[in-house]
Amino acid sequence: MRILNVILHKIYIPHRSSNRSEKEIYDMSVPQLAGTPVIVLKEGSSRSRGRDALHANIMAAQIVAETVRSSLGPKGMDKMLVDSVGDLTITSDGRTILDEMDIQHPAAKIMVEVAKAQDDMVGDGTTTAVVIAGELLRKAENLLDQSVHPTTVIKGYRQAAETVLKVLDDIAIPIERSNEELMKTVARTSLYSKIVSGERELFAKIAVQAIKQIAEEKDGKVNVDIDHVQIQKKEGESLGETSLLNGLIIGKEAASSGTCPTCVGNVCEIGSTSKSVKDAKIALINSALEIKKTEFDAKIRISDPTKMKLFMDKEHNMLKDMVQKILDAGANVVFCQKGIDDLAQHFLDNHGVYTVRNMKEEDMEKLSRATGAKIVTRIHDIEPADLGYAGTVEERDVGDEKMTFVEGCKNPKSVCIFIRGGGEHFIDEAERALHDALCVVRNVIQDSRVVAGGGAPEVELARRLRKYADGVGGKEQLAIKSFAEALERIPITLAENAGLKPIDVIVALRKNHDEGRLWSGVNIASKKLSDMEEAQVYEPLKVVRQAIMSATEAATMILRIDDVIASSNSSMNVPPGASTGVPGTNPYM
Ligand code: ADP
Ligand code: MG
Numbered sequence: 233m234r235i236l237n238v239i240l241h242k243i244y245i246p247h248r249s250s251n252r253s254e255k256e257i258y259d260m261s262v263p264q265l266a267g268t269p270v271i272v273l274k275e276g277s278s279r280s281r282g283r284d285a286l287h288a289n290i291m292a293a294q295i296v297a298e299t300v301r302s303s304l305g306p307k308g309m310d311k312m313l314v315d316s317v318g319d320l321t322i323t324s325d326g327r328t329i330l331d332e333m334d335i336q337h338p339a340a341k342i343m344v345e346v347a348k349a350q351d352d353m354v355g356d357g358t359t360t361a362v363v364i365a366g367e368l369l370r371k372a373e374n375l376l377d378q379s380v381h382p383t384t385v386i387k388g389y390r391q392a393a394e395t396v397l398k399v400l401d402d403i404a405i406p407i408e409r410s411n412e413e414l415m416k417t418v419a420r421t422s423l424y425s426k427i428v429s430g431e432r433e434l435f436a437k438i439a440v441q442a443i444k445q446i447a448e449e450k451d452g453k454v455n456v457d458i459d460h461v462q463i464q465k466k467e468g469e470s471l472g473e474t475s476l477l478n479g480l481i482i483g484k485e486a487a488s489s490g491t492c493p494t495c496v497g498n499v500c501e502i503g504s505t506s507k508s509v510k511d512a513k514i515a516l517i518n519s520a521l522e523i524k525k526t527e528f529d530a531k532i533r534i535s536d537p538t539k540m541k542l543f544m545d546k547e548h549n550m551l552k553d554m555v556q557k558i559l560d561a562g563a564n565v566v567f568c569q570k571g572i573d574d575l576a577q578h579f580l581d582n583h584g585v586y587t588v589r590n591m592k593e594e595d596m597e598k599l600s601r602a603t604g605a606k607i608v609t610r611i612h613d614i615e616p617a618d619l620g621y622a623g624t625v626e627e628r629d630v631g632d633e634k635m636t637f638v639e640g641c642k643n644p645k646s647v648c649i650f651i652r653g654g655g656e657h658f659i660d661e662a663e664r665a666l667h668d669a670l671c672v673v674r675n676v677i678q679d680s681r682v683v684a685g686g687g688a689p690e691v692e693l694a695r696r697l698r699k700y701a702d703g704v705g706g707k708e709q710l711a712i713k714s715f716a717e718a719l720e721r722i723p724i725t726l727a728e729n730a731g732l733k734p735i736d737v738i739v740a741l742r743k744n745h746d747e748g749r750l751w752s753g754v755n756i757a758s759k760k761l762s763d764m765e766e767a768q769v770y771e772p773l774k775v776v777r778q779a780i781m782s783a784t785e786a787a788t789m790i791l792r793i794d795d796v797i798a799s800s801n802s803s804m805n806v807p808p809g810a811s812t813g814v815p816g817t818n819p820y821m
Pocket of ligand 2: 356357668
């Protein structure tokens, strides 16, 4: 039987350099078997190969890098992104910009991955990573135009990245974990380029305190899980009212009615009601405070009224028993992951117990870490040792919402930062800035090494790379030198964004570094070149390392591609001229 059949759909290979007709190109791309074309791809698929594929990919990736470049550094601008349903995001955060841009082109998506990897690994330096990756590709394209093979460029780039990592280890500044001031400085640097930079002092202090509080030392290693810092935000008041709580805020109101068992009339003598409890002994229960329902439908027919009463009493007593167990353990606050029966609620209320029902599982875990309470499944097994502690548990009105504040925990391993400020978009961006600050503090606690910022490390790395390249034979040397130039794009961009002349800046920086001024960089505050160590602009070594590593990986990955085969319904097959998300450009072409 003849399996190979007629007509391979039209594979279009654009030839930039040749003048071949479409027919000729088609004939070349369709393998012929005894005069019969062989079907390989589904109809409607498209394919581009060789330099054309590479060129299109490099261009798409560069467009992405160009988009975020103007956001780099303290004088970088923000982007306003509107999604398909009209929701607005205003940010200068590299990852958020790329996430929200809803990028379609596969090579451009690799750049989005760079930002994601950077954010997941170290939490900061996303824009830096994308800018370096874009620049590495731009320089690579120049080399390809000079007939350097992509594999040579890749080899050179890899050699350069290895050297850079060694140099970084060499120039890094070790710091003491106990040096809180320096940690604040690192947090301040990451906040400098954000909308909250006016309150960077407060945010840096909060970030350092929060991370120090949740850090746990085990076998000489410090574990810091950023998820243990809860961030709550609510429009209203000002950014300066943002605070750190030794406890948590649960976005739920109390189920209890606010009665106090010892009150005479309406006057509360102990100042503690079931909506505000001092010296809170907290029970965390993850089963329902209700009578268990049968798993199957059942009907009980009661014909005798006395039996009816007995039945009701039984239910009543079972709920009372449950509540009594909780009270016997000494709890005056109950957070329940499931429902609470109205009758049980009534009994708890009578004893002035603060209750919240239908809690989220993650909030229960956070409460357990913050208060030291154990999450109890069988209410009948609850013991005093299972209870946690907080100075106060209170329901408060925040704007138009009621929230439960759990404060004054002793040595909590989960804390909460409560962000206040102007509008919704403003506090969303404040949250992203705080996330970056928390991450950089975590980075320096885990790896106590920093470098000065302002482009100083990149210029030094470029200088040493050029020296190293001189000792490398072959065309790889050109790739290593290109890598050096790509790194210099960071100080150049910082200068450009600050309105300085990039050429003058880079020439002066190179000179300073040649003269041994290791930390000479672009000081945005003074709009001059300064010693960035003296200017107290520090970044975690991990952030710079990761940015260079992620950028190199992305660039080499794109450079290795020489064939793009896209199925008929893939985003690659968007007709020429279709929107790319970037006005006036079409990376598919
Ligand atoms: P990223 O997403 O890469 O972290 P940022 O917008 O946060 O991008 O900018 C980080 C860059 O800004 C780093 O190169 C850092 O050294 C630089 N930077 C931060 N503060 C200053 C400052 N005061 N002077 C000069 N450069 C600074
Ligand atoms: Mg940053």
